[in-house]
Amino acid sequence: MADLAPADLSRYDDWLDWLRRRAAADDDVRVVWVGGSAATGGYDDWSDIDVEVLVTPGTHDEVYERWLAGIRADFEVDHVWELPREVWPDGRQCFVNHQARAGLLEEPTRLVDLHLSSLSDEHRFVDVRRHGTPIVLHDPEGLVQLRDDDPEAMAAAIASALEQVRQRRATGEWLVARALARGHLAEALDLYLRFGLGPVVRMLRVRHCPWRHDYGLRYLDTDLPPDVAARVVALVPGAVGAAPLAELSPLCFAWYDELLAEL
Template identity: 50%
Template sequence: MPDASPDQTDQPDLSRYDDVLAFLAALPDRVPALRVVVVNGSAVTGGWDEHSDLDVEAWCDGEAAASYDALLGLARDELPVDHVWELPEATWPTGRQCFVHLQPDAADLSRPTRLLDVVVQTMPERLTIDARRHGVPLVLHDPGGLLVLEDDDEAQMQAQRAQAVEQTAARRQTGAWLVERAIARGDLAEATSLHLRFAVEPLVRLLRIEHCPARHDFGLRYLRTDLPPGMAERVEALLPGPDLAARARAAFAWQDEVLRRLT
């Protein structure tokens, strides 16, 4: 399967966020430190639907906290904000992130979702985005043409992939023992956690390395867009269930199969 970002030929319908897009487009006039504002996430990578949030990323001059606070204050004043979850300041070394809910009870999927995932960061010396990994962003503000579409360092990613393969192979027997032991002891919660950590997640990492290496570290997300047809369903059949021991053994056997091909 070719290593490519998900299909971007179909333009998603973002109309339920029209008020937010207008707010964001005008924002740099009111927060002058903002240099670049884009929409990314499923709106540009694929998988957009009526329950997708709107992923917003912005870069600014100076400390990100000041621009972040200004943006969030304006959003509270001018958008129908129900509540905000702000991630701890230490989450981003050069920025801040929050989830802005524009309606109560986001888990109520009887209506379209309206939720913003906002990240504000300090402008780096050179701003690049790897479209293979993150899609081509929808640029709302970049008058200086600062954002450059450029692949991430391939040597660095190859080293990360090689280390992941090496570690999965070396950990294979230890992981299987931990899962089987927890099952034998009747520790279902522990066994479930270990099954995901040592059987399923490393398997998916190997499958990503084989089929979509540019997104090798995207975990269990986007399996239907990143892996060959039918493979996501095979992975889902290995998720924790009443026959956990059989699922774990099948997952480790699949790991062995992929490891033979990769090594």
């Protein structure tokens, strides 16, 4: 990954200061860093900040609850979206919204994605190709290590994903075509993205950025060559100048076959 200019996180200075102070005062908190677009690139006025917190194993629930209580006490918070506990077996996650409707984009975004995990090698080893270089705020023990993900595990995950892509190709095209023939446009759109365009992008990622093979339609402008990304966008229903879905689908599945043959 090319060197990036440091992101201007000044509108989150109060948060960065709070995180440093809170981590230093909490014996169960071992590591805190900022990731997401601030680390990978693309950070702008509409970006949130992604905060990763590693805690003493088994304390993630307790730390999460007291940190969330502290956030509500110390910040003006409009609302919090808390993900269900079962989403992360060894952690907790929430999105702290300072604005009632950040989606209006009337002012720079103030939104924090807070993810706590129990300390483990899985979480403290960071592949910068996938996640960017973390902006470390607290790590007195030097626990964060930058290293590539296990290539054998990555290869196995890619092989499994590609086998599914291969197996469901004909069924996926049938599902989309049937929905279109029945006039069920909303269903057809959902199926097209899941069984047509999604697998195409998965195969493109395997070729151009295997370390982010499972990132879906995000970051196309940075992860794929410009001409390839433009070809993907041209297959997105509703894009400027895009053909109707009934015309896009055959084009998408034709590309699907080309990539399958090459991979």
